[in-house]
Amino acid sequence: MIHQKLNEVKWGIIGCGDVCEVKSGPALQQIKNSSITAVMRRNSHKAKDFALRHKVPKWYNNADELINDPEVNAIYIATPPDTHMEYTIKAANAGKPVYVEKPMARNHAECIQMVLACKEKSVPLFIAYYRRALPSILKIKEIIDSGIIGNIRFVNVTLLKSLHPDIVGASNNPDNWRIFPEISGGGYFYDLASHQLDVLDFLLGPVIDATGFAVNQSQIYPAEDLTTGIFRFQNGVLGNGIWSFNTSTTSEEEVTTIVGSKGQISFPFFGNHSVTLKVEEKEDQIFKFNISKHIQQYLLQTIVNELTGEGKCPSNGVSGARTNWVMEQICKRIDK
Template sequence: MSKNQDTEVRWGILGVGNVCEVKSAPAMNLIPNSKIAAVMRRSEEKVKDYADRHGISKWYTSANDLINDPEVNAIYIATPPNAHLELAKLAASAGKPVYVEKPMARTHAECLEMIKVCEQANVPLYIAYYRRELPHFLKIKELINQGILGEIRTVHINLKQKLDASLITKVETNWRVDPEMAGGGYFFDLASHQLDLLDFFFGKITHATGFASNQAKTYEAEDIVTGSFVFESGILGSGNWCFTTSENAEIDQTIIYGSKGKITYETFGKGEFTLETDENGIEKFSFDLPKHIQQPLIKTIVGDLLGTETCQSTGISGARANWVMDQLVKERVF
């Protein structure tokens, strides 16, 4: 479907794995004028099990068959990143809008190719950076826009996670640490959310540089990244990501510093953040998060396709996160 040419979005889902159990797919049947028409997975046993458990009557083991199903008019690509470009091309060639899991692709170059094929086919391209529509992050953006923090000076990301001991035996089946499938390691999986969120708050990052290393040698991908970046607006930022720390060193913290105060939040935690200003001291904010965490974003996609809303997470914005990650890992000191 093209925008505004239908009254209902009928989703076909490629790759009904873990993300489709609670986070995303169930929401598609809860949003008005939206439903799941068909699902696909290469394993017949697994796709049939998913379809049976979720009350979906039609399933496939072939991506082509699902994409070309006339009942399906929008495609959700929920596979690992290595398949995103190929599947986006197939969906675009069939004239069907594309919703892609994050990170958008393995590299910025692949992202640009996805944008190109969708533009040539005149089909919309959306990316699953759903934090742009979560209530606590919308509130943070509102406070920034209101000038509560004064002029924004700098932002710092600090993400540390302990080494998952199970990776020693499961690394071959964990696509998130396989650069051929994911583009990199957990940095690509998690930092993509963080960098896209900063793009949502402050706009485009125009300069970025960093260092990446593999310290623990548990898997092939980088396990530590440090870097700095500059926004088009002149705000400076930095980040430190390490996935091999001890348990007591684990942290998920981003701090936005302004001339009048600061905001501290977790990207992957509860719907909470802390505002501290010179004028009012410390204020804590807390919001309930939806059971199906992607539902608010998917609602805007459905609305965008039907002409009633605008989605803020597109291929253009999603590609920018990949560009920054590419820059931050370019200097490898393995």
């Protein structure tokens, strides 16, 4: 995609909420040739408060005003998914590169409209699947590509979380948008499994077939709370996963295992950032990584690099749309 190279990326953030406080906002200020020029929230007081604390010169309570601010040349959409498509299309029409929080949208159809809108205006579209750029994930890719664990056979994803008080208590909280499918597209599966499935796309290539079941067993909130899925990658590797958000605390577990013909790699997504390598007739190796608390900085650096003509970002609208498609296939057979 051809887009005019920027000398400095001057960000405008739509939705400067919790994700921007530590994970992304400070990183945008620390990366060379990157700064935050303006932020927007519907609540003017909160927008002003964020701007003052993070030394941002402008704040708005209207997204259109931020998008059309001539001093802003790139848009970061950090709102819940139900507005991602709307704001992406507006940013594209304004000719400004777009960085969108994950999941990319509520469904695959919205993702496709976002991709087409940006393509039509020759505007880069990036998605906040920041784990693609983490040192731990790059180490896993290096191990796989080296062939040390042989030919990849299958992948197993396990994510079990209990119905602990903060989830139950949040079930009636309208700010907990993740549990309302009309806003998020699904429940915690869409919020957390999207990271896992996107990284597997990065490591092993696209999934070309998927199916599964999604149910709401506990009936605590509107979205599904248990999902199982099976999927097949383009290269013939098979995968399966279980995502449960209704277990007991004694059952909580989170691990992904990639099994090859000569060994395996296992790692968590949401705990520490260690990687365990097991190879036939060799002692297990554990790789540990200290990841910045501004965890999106690694991916954001690649975005700034691309926009300033110095590199390429590994997470874009096309790859992000694939992840939505896989989740949609897995959740097709849903019983509410």
